[in-house]
Amino acid sequence: MANTVLKANNISIVFGGLKAVDNFSIEIKEGELVGLIGPNGAGKTTVFNMLTGVYVPTSGTVELCGKDVTKLNPHKRVELGISRTFQNIRLFKRMSVLENVKVSSNIHMNYSVFDGIFKTKKYYEQEDLATEEAMEILKVLGLEEYINEEAQNLPYGKQRKLEIARALASRPAILCLDEPAAGMNPTETEELMETIKIVREKFNTAILLIEHDMKLVMGICEWIKVISFGKEIATGTPVEIRNNKEVITAYLGE
Amino acid sequence: MIWFKRMNKRNLISTVVGVLVLTLISIFSTKSYELPKILNLIFIYSISALALNIVCGCLGEFVLGHGGFILIGYTTAVILMQQISKLFTKSMGKVYFKEILVYVVRGGELHPMGYVFIILTVIVAALITAIIGFVVGLIALGRLKGDYLAIVTLGISLIFVNVCKNFDSLGGGTGISITTTISSTPLLNLAFLVAILILILTFMGSRFGRNILACRDDNIAAEACGVPVNKTKVIAFTFSSLLAGIGGALLAFVQPQAPTAFGQDMSILFLIIIVLGGLGSLTGSIIAAILIVLYENWFCVQSWVPEFFANNPKIIYGIILVLIMLFRSSGILGKNEFTWNWFYKLFKKKDNKKETLEGDK
Ligand SMILES: Nc1ncnc2c1ncn2[C@@H]1O[C@H](COP(=O)(O)OP(=O)(O)O)[C@@H](O)[C@H]1O
Ligand SMILES: [Mg+2]
Numbered sequence A: 001m002a003n004t005v006l007k008a009n010n011i012s013i014v015f016g017g018l019k020a021v022d023n024f025s026i027e028i029k030e031g032e033l034v035g036l037i038g039p040n041g042a043g044k045t046t047v048f049n050m051l052t053g054v055y056v057p058t059s060g061t062v063e064l065c066g067k068d069v070t071k072l073n074p075h076k077r078v079e080l081g082i083s084r085t086f087q088n089i090r091l092f093k094r095m096s097v098l099e100n101v102k103v104s105s106n107i108h109m110n111y112s113v114f115d116g117i118f119k120t121k122k123y124y125e126q127e128d129l130a131t132e133e134a135m136e137i138l139k140v141l142g143l144e145e146y147i148n149e150e151a152q153n154l155p156y157g158k159q160r161k162l163e164i165a166r167a168l169a170s171r172p173a174i175l176c177l178d179e180p181a182a183g184m185n186p187t188e189t190e191e192l193m194e195t196i197k198i199v200r201e202k203f204n205t206a207i208l209l210i211e212h213d214m215k216l217v218m219g220i221c222e223w224i225k226v227i228s229f230g231k232e233i234a235t236g237t238p239v240e241i242r243n244n245k246e247v248i249t250a251y252l253g254e
Numbered sequence B: 001m002i003w004f005k006r007m008n009k010r011n012l013i014s015t016v017v018g019v020l021v022l023t024l025i026s027i028f029s030t031k032s033y034e035l036p037k038i039l040n041l042i043f044i045y046s047i048s049a050l051a052l053n054i055v056c057g058c059l060g061e062f063v064l065g066h067g068g069f070i071l072i073g074y075t076t077a078v079i080l081m082q083q084i085s086k087l088f089t090k091s092m093g094k095v096y097f098k099e100i101l102v103y104v105v106r107g108g109e110l111h112p113m114g115y116v117f118i119i120l121t122v123i124v125a126a127l128i129t130a131i132i133g134f135v136v137g138l139i140a141l142g143r144l145k146g147d148y149l150a151i152v153t154l155g156i157s158l159i160f161v162n163v164c165k166n167f168d169s170l171g172g173g174t175g176i177s178i179t180t181t182i183s184s185t186p187l188l189n190l191a192f193l194v195a196i197l198i199l200i201l202t203f204m205g206s207r208f209g210r211n212i213l214a215c216r217d218d219n220i221a222a223e224a225c226g227v228p229v230n231k232t233k234v235i236a237f238t239f240s241s242l243l244a245g246i247g248g249a250l251l252a253f254v255q256p257q258a259p260t261a262f263g264q265d266m267s268i269l270f271l272i273i274i275v276l277g278g279l280g281s282l283t284g285s286i287i288a289a290i291l292i293v294l295y296e297n298w299f300c301v302q303s304w305v306p307e308f309f310a311n312n313p314k315i316i317y318g319i320i321l322v323l324i325m326l327f328r329s330s331g332i333l334g335k336n337e338f339t340w341n342w343f344y345k346l347f348k349k350k351d352n353k354k355e356t357l358e359g360d361k
Helices: A044-052 A072-079 A097-108 A113-118 A123-139 A156-168 A185-205 A215-220 A240-241 A243-250 B001-007 B011-031 B037-058 B066-092 B095-102 B110-145 B148-168 B187-205 B209-217 B219-224 B229-252 B263-275 B282-298 B307-311 B315-327 B341-349
Strands: A006-013 A017-027 A033-037 A059-064 A083-084 A174-177 A204-212 A224-230 A231-236
Touching: A006 A044, A006 A204, A006 A231, A017 A033, A017 A044, A017 A059, A017 A204, A017 A224, A017 A231, A033 A044, A033 A185, A033 A215, A044 A083, A044 A174, A044 A204, A059 A185, A072 A083, A072 A097, A072 B219, A083 A156, A097 A123, A097 A156, A097 B209, A113 B187, A113 B209, A123 A156, A123 A185, A156 A174, A156 A185, A174 A185, A174 A224, A185 A204, A204 A215, A215 A224, A215 A240, A224 A240, A224 A243, A231 A240, A231 A243, B011 B037, B011 B187, B011 B209, B011 B341, B037 B187, B037 B209, B037 B229, B037 B263, B037 B282, B066 B095, B066 B110, B066 B209, B066 B229, B066 B263, B095 B110, B110 B187, B110 B229, B148 B263, B187 B209, B187 B229, B187 B282, B209 B219, B209 B229, B219 B229, B263 B282, B307 B315
Parallel strands: A033 A204, A033 A224, A083 A174, A174 A204
Antiparallel strands: A006 A017, A006 A059, A224 A231
């Protein structure tokens, strides 16, 4: 039996009277690739924000690798093994590609201010290790030729990949991708889905993938959860989801 | 000594040579009457500008009360000096205490003990300023979001200036002034500047600096990458206060009088300097500090300069700010740095460029 990495128990959140997410539950095991789909405005990003700690749910709990993290800050949750990308790209625009990735490596470093200022052996050991690891990740995502480029100068598709690279550097047990294919053309999208598969195997992480276009996730996800207007309407394998009447109605109504 | 192995030897040698040249200039400047004052101000203003740039440029938060922290460093140094001098004078007599710090026969030249005395005073003043900065940062950055830091620091600096105004021991209505006459040298101020520049460069190159830059570009993404955003901001602000305290304390040994308006004037002046040099560019701050000091202390006192400028030296700052915003909103260097690589490339093309003062990595 694989261990559970992420578990949400009946989480709900209310924004000024509007129940954006209503009693959402999910349980993801080690190494699974799970899809979370639903029409625009269904509440997918809001679910991510509760899982990663940007919002505290109005009710319900979130568990990460067996620990209750419902009220924990986002940066503390990263240390426990969750990381994410954003629907609207949020890179460190004026930092280099390599530095972007190394920001996430910081949680694995523990050298002191003294080590940093006097550049001790410890400083170099930890920084070199982080650089090596970052280079490896960047290679997998096909970004190794851009390492010294400022993030804002990358082409759009590469920026999306850099976000994934950055999320991987914290060595997550679960990686949450919020519409990673948004704004990409069909060829780029297909290539990205391949990359996601490779990433899961290489870095040994579970992946929760948000998409509003359901065809995309059908190909790679083991199972899928569908939400509409903040409520879960179906869970199942891609085949089950494709033939689910409620899902079809929700999408036709979009 | 891994850093030594890894460093580009040409750049290392260039830096050492640059610093040596500056050291010689600093030592021999004391033969002249005007030069030491200008050099002192250049070095000290550079330190204070670098301090502000850490928060405004590297962290990307706006600060309106930087002068308040400089004033805290200044006042602390003055009070320390007065108290220590009183203490020693009581036990061994005024003349003897002074003899420990300066060579009385050589017209008040600093004795090595005088250097030690100044350095210790500066360090204590800087630590006190850093503690106050830490508390302010905790309140302003840890609990409030948005542009509150600007307002809170403005408030703190107003409070401090007015407290000083109302307590005679802190200067009173006329501002604080030093009664003990020991003044520092360009050499000492240069040493502080070089040490601080190295300190900032190494700090910003560490994981702490990376966190600060990540917060500047995107708070939410930084938090999502495991950066403790609030803590990082408080660290950056405390670091900046520490350096502002050093700048203020050093100023106490070259400018024995701080007028009451000092705090506010300094806040504006250093904002102008870092905007002129380029937000986030450390070497830009230094270049801008040089320009401003030369303008105020050299240009404005020349006999051929129209009296209007001499009487209103600050009028040009308004013009500079507007011009920068209109034509080069990123400042002289933008976000770039002066580096030796850039410098030597320039050198290859044409030989007539003069060496810029500061050595980078
Ligand atoms: N911070 C917020 N304040 C108020 N309403 C919000 C907030 N965040 C999201 N919502 C609302 O929650 C609903 C779900 O949004 P979202 O999670 O972004 O949808 P999706 O990602 O599925 O497209 C939307 O109606 C949106 O307007
Ligand atoms: Mg969304």
